[in-house]
Amino acid sequence: MxxxxxxxxxxxxxxxxxxxxxxxxxxxxxxxxxxxxxxxxxxxxxxxxxxxxxxxxxxxxxxxxxxxxxxxxxxxxxxxxxxxxxxxxRDSVTVDPLVGQRVFAAVGVLITVAGLITLMARSHWVTGAMSVSTHGHALTTGSQNVKQLGTAIFTTYLFAFEATAALLIIAVVGAVMLARRERVPNPEEIDV
Amino acid sequence: MSSLLSSVDPLFAHGVPFAVVLIILIKVLVGFGALMGAVTLMIWFERKAISDMQSRIGPQRWGPFGMFQTLADGLKLILKEDLVPEQADRFVFKLAPYLVVVPALITFSIVPIGGTLDIAGHQVMLQIANPPMGILLMLAMSGVSVYGVMLAGWSSGSKYPLLSSVRASAQMISYEAALGMTIVTIVLATGSLSTHNIVDAQSGGIWHWNLIRLGIIPFVVFIIAITAELNRPPFDVVEGESELVGGFHTEYSSIRFGLFYLAEFMNTITMSAIIVTLFLGGPAGWVPSVAHLRWVFPIVWFLAKTVTFAFCYVWFRAALPRFRYDQLMDMGWKKLIPLSLGWVLIVAGFLIRPAWGFLMVAVVLLAWILLTRAFDLGYTRERGDESVLRTVGRRPLPGEVLRATTDEEE
The missing domain is CATH 1.20.120.1200 (NADH-ubiquinone/plastoquinone oxidoreductase chain 6, subunit NuoJ)
Incomplete structure (x- = not known):
C-alpha cells in the first residue's frame, strides 16, 4: 500500500x-x-x-x-x-465539576474508538489518509522528503494550510480578548 | 535502507560493516573528549580574560598560567556533599541537571569541524552526525534544555529558583522564535537543512558566507537571540545574582551544580561553533597545497573562528550590564521577531527575482511603520502624557496599569 x-x-x-x-x-x-x-x-x-x-x-x-x-x-x-x-x-475525583461528565466521557471514548476502527478498516491504518502519496508519487526518504512535504503543503494542500493558520490567529486574538476583560479590579484581588 | 543512509553520509555507502561502527564510535569518543577538554580550557580562558579586563590576575596557582584550575574546581565539586532540599521534588530535582547537559552534548554532534577524510577506503565526514533534520536538531535540543532550567527551578521548592525558572521559560521561548526565523533565512538560501550542505554552500570564498550573502541582519539577530538562549550576560536575568541569589541552581550543590556549570560552558562553545557553521562557512578558508596535510587547515580555520566567538561571549560578559527583564521581553517580541520575520520575506523575495525582493522591501517597510505606530499608541496609553497614571520616578506595577487603562476607557 x-x-x-x-x-x-x-x-x-x-x-x-x-x-x-x-x-x-x-x-x-x-x-x-x-x-x-x-x-x-x-x-x-x-x-x-x-x-x-x-x-x-x-x-x-x-x-x-x-x-x-x-x-x-x-x-x-x-x-x-x-x-x-x-x-x-489536589482535586477531588469523587465530585464531578460538570453534571453528567462521566456519561459524556464514555460516549466520547466510544465515538473515538469507533472512528479509529473505521479509519483502520477503510484506509491506511497509520495515517488515516486514503493514501500517503503526493501527485501519485510516494514520499521519498532522506533529506528530499522535506522538500516534497513543503511542495505538497504549499500547492496541493494550500487551502487547508492557510485555513489552519487563520484558525490559530483567530484563537490567539480570541484568547487576548477574553483575557483583557474590561473591569475595575478590586485592589485586594490584584496579585502582583 | 542503505540508500537512505548513504544519501545522508557517504560513510554508509557499503552498508554498515564493523569498521564503520568502529569509526562512528571513535568519532563520538573524540568529539566528547574534545568538547570536555574545550570546556576546561573555556572556563579557564573566560576567567583569565575577564580578570585581564578587570585588572585582576585571575587563576594562577595550578598548572601553567593557572590552566588546571578548572580541574581542581571540578574535583572539589565532586567531593562536596550533595544536598537535596527538604521541600524539593526529589525525582525532578535529580533529573534536571541531565536535561541540561545531554542536549548540550547532542547539539555539538551536528557541527562540521572539517571536510571529508579517507580512512581505510571509507569516506569519513569530520562531524559526528549529519542527520537529515540537520539544523532543526539544534532548535529541538535548545527546546529540551529549557526543561532542565525550568524544572531545576521548580523542583527546588524555593521561591527565588521558582521565579528564575518562570523567567527562563518565558525568555527562552520568546527568543526561540527569532532564532528559528533567522535559521529559516539560511535554510531558504541553502535549500537544505543539513549542516554539511549549509557549510558546503558557503565554501566559495568570503562573499559566499551567509554573514554577507544574507545581509548582516540575520547574523545580528542570531547572535543576540542565541546569547539570550544561552542565558549568558547581558541576558542572564535567569541567574541574576543581585536579584535572585543564584537563580535556578541556588539549591544545587556538589556535582549537580557542576553539571549546570559544565552545560553552560559547553553550550557557549557549541553555539559559537553553530554561529561559525551557519554564518562564517564553518571550516571554509584558505588551504595551501601541502601534501597529506590539506585536511588539517579546515579544522584550524574552524577552531580559529570558533575561538573568536567564544572570546566575544567573554567580552559581552565583561562589557555589558544586565538587561532589565521587561527590556529583555520588549527586545525579543517587539524588535527581533518582527525584524527577522521581515528579513525572511525580503530574502525569499530576492531569491525568486529582484522585482519581488523590492516589493517585499516595500511591504516590510509599510509593516514596520504600522508596527511602530501601534507600539507608540500602546506606550501613550500606558505611560505617555495622556495616561491617567503619570509615572513619577518608578515604573507602574501591572495592577496600576490595568486600573489606569480601564478607568480611562469608561
Whole structure:
C-alpha cells in the first residue's frame, strides 16, 4: 500500500519496541500520576517516543517539529501555567465539576474508538489518509522528503494550510480578548 | 535502507560493516573528549580574560598560567556533599541537571569541524552526525534544555529558583522564535537543512558566507537571540545574582551544580561553533597545497573562528550590564521577531527575482511603520502624557496599569 516493501529487521523492531514503550508508559503516566508536573513530564516522554517513531519512518522533519513545537513550546506553556497556579492543590475525583461528565466521557471514548476502527478498516491504518502519496508519487526518504512535504503543503494542500493558520490567529486574538476583560479590579484581588 | 543512509553520509555507502561502527564510535569518543577538554580550557580562558579586563590576575596557582584550575574546581565539586532540599521534588530535582547537559552534548554532534577524510577506503565526514533534520536538531535540543532550567527551578521548592525558572521559560521561548526565523533565512538560501550542505554552500570564498550573502541582519539577530538562549550576560536575568541569589541552581550543590556549570560552558562553545557553521562557512578558508596535510587547515580555520566567538561571549560578559527583564521581553517580541520575520520575506523575495525582493522591501517597510505606530499608541496609553497614571520616578506595577487603562476607557 505504501509503494515500498517493508522489511522487518532486528534493529527496526528494536526501535519500534523502544518507541512504543516510551509512548505507552508516558501516556499511562499522564493519566495516572497525581502531580501535574510529573504528568506533564510523562507527556514529554510520549512526545519523544512519537518522535523516535517518526525518525524510524524516515520522517525526520516531522520528528524535529514534534520536539520543537510540542515538547519545546506547548508543554513548556503547560508547565508555565502549572507553576503559576501551584501544584499543591489536589482535586477531588469523587465530585464531578460538570453534571453528567462521566456519561459524556464514555460516549466520547466510544465515538473515538469507533472512528479509529473505521479509519483502520477503510484506509491506511497509520495515517488515516486514503493514501500517503503526493501527485501519485510516494514520499521519498532522506533529506528530499522535506522538500516534497513543503511542495505538497504549499500547492496541493494550500487551502487547508492557510485555513489552519487563520484558525490559530483567530484563537490567539480570541484568547487576548477574553483575557483583557474590561473591569475595575478590586485592589485586594490584584496579585502582583 | 542503505540508500537512505548513504544519501545522508557517504560513510554508509557499503552498508554498515564493523569498521564503520568502529569509526562512528571513535568519532563520538573524540568529539566528547574534545568538547570536555574545550570546556576546561573555556572556563579557564573566560576567567583569565575577564580578570585581564578587570585588572585582576585571575587563576594562577595550578598548572601553567593557572590552566588546571578548572580541574581542581571540578574535583572539589565532586567531593562536596550533595544536598537535596527538604521541600524539593526529589525525582525532578535529580533529573534536571541531565536535561541540561545531554542536549548540550547532542547539539555539538551536528557541527562540521572539517571536510571529508579517507580512512581505510571509507569516506569519513569530520562531524559526528549529519542527520537529515540537520539544523532543526539544534532548535529541538535548545527546546529540551529549557526543561532542565525550568524544572531545576521548580523542583527546588524555593521561591527565588521558582521565579528564575518562570523567567527562563518565558525568555527562552520568546527568543526561540527569532532564532528559528533567522535559521529559516539560511535554510531558504541553502535549500537544505543539513549542516554539511549549509557549510558546503558557503565554501566559495568570503562573499559566499551567509554573514554577507544574507545581509548582516540575520547574523545580528542570531547572535543576540542565541546569547539570550544561552542565558549568558547581558541576558542572564535567569541567574541574576543581585536579584535572585543564584537563580535556578541556588539549591544545587556538589556535582549537580557542576553539571549546570559544565552545560553552560559547553553550550557557549557549541553555539559559537553553530554561529561559525551557519554564518562564517564553518571550516571554509584558505588551504595551501601541502601534501597529506590539506585536511588539517579546515579544522584550524574552524577552531580559529570558533575561538573568536567564544572570546566575544567573554567580552559581552565583561562589557555589558544586565538587561532589565521587561527590556529583555520588549527586545525579543517587539524588535527581533518582527525584524527577522521581515528579513525572511525580503530574502525569499530576492531569491525568486529582484522585482519581488523590492516589493517585499516595500511591504516590510509599510509593516514596520504600522508596527511602530501601534507600539507608540500602546506606550501613550500606558505611560505617555495622556495616561491617567503619570509615572513619577518608578515604573507602574501591572495592577496600576490595568486600573489606569480601564478607568480611562469608561
Amino acid at each position: 505504501l509503494g515500498v516493501t517493508l522489511q522487518y529487521t532486528w534493529p527496526s523492531i528494536l526501535i519500534f519496541a523502544t518507541s512504543a514503550l516510551l509512548i505507552l508508559v508516558g501516556a499511562i503516566g499522564v493519566i495516572t500520576l497525581a502531580n501535574p508536573v510529573h504528568a506533564a513530564l510523562s507527556l514529554i516522554m510520549t512526545l519523544f517516543g512519537v518522535a523516535v517513531a517518526f525518525v524510524a519512518q524516515s520522517a525526520d522533519f516531522l520528528a524535529a517539529v514534534q520536539i520543537i513545537v510540542y515538547a519545546g513550546a506547548i508543554v513548556v506553556l503547560f508547565l508555565f501555567v502549572i507553576m503559576f497556579l501551584g501544584v499543591d492543590r
